[in-house]
Amino acid sequence: MAFPGGFREYMAVKRRKLEVQGQEIAATGSQSSVLTGLTLYFNGYTGSSDLTMIQFKELVLVHGALVRDKLEPDVTHIIATQMTDSKMRNLRKPVVKPEWLLDSIKRQNLLPWLTYRLYTDIAPSQQTLGSFFSGGTSQSGDQPSSTSTHGGENELITSAEGNLEKQILGTASEKAQVEHVQIEEEAIADEGEGEVESDESESEDVRTRQGADTESEWVKANTCTAPGFLQKFFASSRLHHLSTWKGELRDFVYRQGPRRRMNATTYSKRIIVHVDMDCYFASVALRDRPHLQSSPVVVAHSLGLAGRSTSDVASCNYVARSHGLRNGMSLGRAREICKDLHVLPYEFEKYEACTKALYNVLLRQGDEVEAVSCDEAYVDVTSSIKESGQEIQLAENLRREIFEVTGGCAARSAITCIGPNKLLARMATTRAKPNGVFQVKQEEALQFMEGQLVRDLPGVGWVLADKAAKRNIKTCKELAVLSLPRLQADFGPKTGSMLYNACRGIDMRPLENTPRQSVGAEVNWGIRFTTQDQVEQFIRELSQEINKRMKLASVGGKLLTVKAKKKRYVGEPQKVLGCGDCDNLSKSWNAQNGINSWETIFRESYRLLCELQIEATDIRGVGIHVSKLCSDSLSLPGHPVREQSFLNFEGAAPDAQERNNPPPHKMEDHRKTLDEQKTTLSEYGINPEEIDLDVLKELPEEIQADLLPYLKARESHHRPFQINARAGCSSSSSSISKPNGGQQFDPSYLLPTASQVDPEVMKALPDEIRQDLEKAIGMRRGMAARSISGMRNVPRRGKIHGNKVSPNKGQVQLQSRRQSITCKSIPVPPPSPSLGGQSDFGSVRCMLEDWVSTRLPPTDDDVNAFLRYLESLIDEMELERLETLLKWFFCRVGVESSVINSKGKGNAEWSKVAEMLTTHVNEMVMKKYGCQMKGLGGSQR
DNA sequence: ATCCTCCCCTAC
């Protein structure tokens, strides 16, 4: 088989498309979702005078059901008015009268199909719902499958009818949606029975799959060496989707610019709303499967019925959470905890549509928006609140509007929290869930924070929480006892400052709205190489992927970084095809001339990876990142970095134009990195640290627009939660110049000087905090920072508390991180450009000098090598060297020609070479840069 | 001091 599983994949995609179409039809016209989750096949239904077959199909479609033209594996029910016994037995699906659907639609309530069975006398002893439910097959007369570990579910037969109905339909819809798993189960059931004849529904899917159903075959088809792996992986990866969406949202919000011209607002007057959808993926799933609302539900790949599944739970609803389930948990564990769990498939298109709707509301309502994720954002609503007391009302309106635009159900889960800063709004979220609003006012902040766990602070994960716990600190109250210098000594200046402020409810960070600074792609699943060639090929594909993403974002870059994971265990990790416990290595390369082709990315990435010296068989993850970004040279000069989002939002903000057409004096910057662009401020004779806002206001509009990004960058850079100078921007002393009269800001002490603090803010702070602050400000210079830990993180010792990558029990610790000297090494390709293994330009010239000096006719191989070298010079934009070399070559050949001329031979050969080189170089330069080399055309012909 | 490289951590 040329492409194992290829047909299956093709069919799955095709079916999914059909399904989407069906749902779109259902979404138009008068409709309901009462039949959602059903996938129907009409067979033996003859229609009637008042309702033709076609009309009937349309009817059920607009009420949420899916209709198949063939008895495909995902069909949940067959609709028929007549059918022979034997046929019905072979169909192996519930056969139900059309009245079931009509009545259900009429009552707007999905009735139990059991009472509408076509014949009630068929194999009555086996016609049990229990077997239907737990057997992993849709056949009515089935025995519970041996794969079912949940025999207890048969008890459902005795449940109340309504509940039972929900369970059944839930199961049906699981099967309907997770196509390949559905097929898998049918295959298992077939083996167990060894009986039933195939009809058309036993499609090629099953046969194809069965043919490839050895364990190694599956693994082979799903590791990185399989054709199409990257595409398939990214298309299926929830985390990839999450990251991609976030990037697009950020970019979109950035392009919108501030929604409203704000009156300068002071910190203490801000009203920040944090909006976060309740169990997002699960909510969207439940919106279209209302009958499952009160059942425990998770979204995951795979049904996890076979064994202890290592598939991740992306999102679980609150019913499931009450059983102890959590996002990110393995499905196997989830199923152990919660026996009657409903597993629903990912529906990325739906999440995307929902997100779009959500953000349209937020962007319309907010003064400013910071995109956090596809289901979450900070919204500054300060200007919407005219007087205090309106906050809750505003939040409820926001919630209602989100509810409406997201199609009802997903929005039922909007959580809105109000606080004077991001931290408090974010912390309040937990109190607002599920489905509510919660407000924390400034004066309540300290008390509110006191009761919080350090672990629950945003920015505190397992590692930090553990570090704090080692000092016997678990709550914010306990954390607040430690002095700022103490925290900074223990956790570093920024982190210490963040902790100091966060546990007091202080967070001065503005809403972030900046363009991206790096582009990357990585894969840490399914990575199993056997040969170095496979590694090379994979890097080639990943490089093309990076190139694609850079083009999409219209950026170039100058720093290339390769990341790799090297396994630290023997055998296989717990997570199927996962990376397991690894050493993480990285190496980067500075491209002076920018990175401008996927070949460059590939060549250098591969070289870097080789330099990391990991055996192909030990690699468990690979990533490529490009940073030090600059605007794409292909895009308009001065064009801001932007992405071609495929999220289409409503009309652009009024000032979007302004951002996309920067004033002409910035045009020449387009090749500079974002960082370097800072230096261009000197064009205005302004030190970026010393922009006075009052002065700024007086500047011409376009210059203001230009300065804005620098201000933003300055505001948000390196200021974790701490009070910063921005607080004073609207007050009379509105200069944001550096403290200490232009002296260097001491980065070890992130507390502001007294003069930096907005007096208004100081006043607004609770007494304790204010005193604490004043004290800290007063003594900031005298503090000697002594570290408790005092040492650098020892690389990879002991367990890291990530949820993701956990070490395997009983795995043997291998050798240390970097390759030991004695080990056999991975061959490292020479850096490009190189000739005969030499990459140093001087060496290359010497070599060429020798070559030309031989006076022998040049061999094809040598000429080709030389040409390839010139080509790589072009690729790397080493145009000066290219010119130097060519000029030298012509000069040299000319000399040799005259010398050799007298001997008769050689001249023609070298001249031909020179001519050929000229042609090719010109061609390549033209192709890459769209113009000819200066002074090259003239030297020939 | 500040920059650079190679990490680690966090969040969704």
Added chain:
DNA sequence: TAAGGTAGGGGAGGAT
């Protein structure tokens, strides 16, 4: 069986 991606803040230690 299953899809553990990514951007960005930040720290340690060496080079400058």
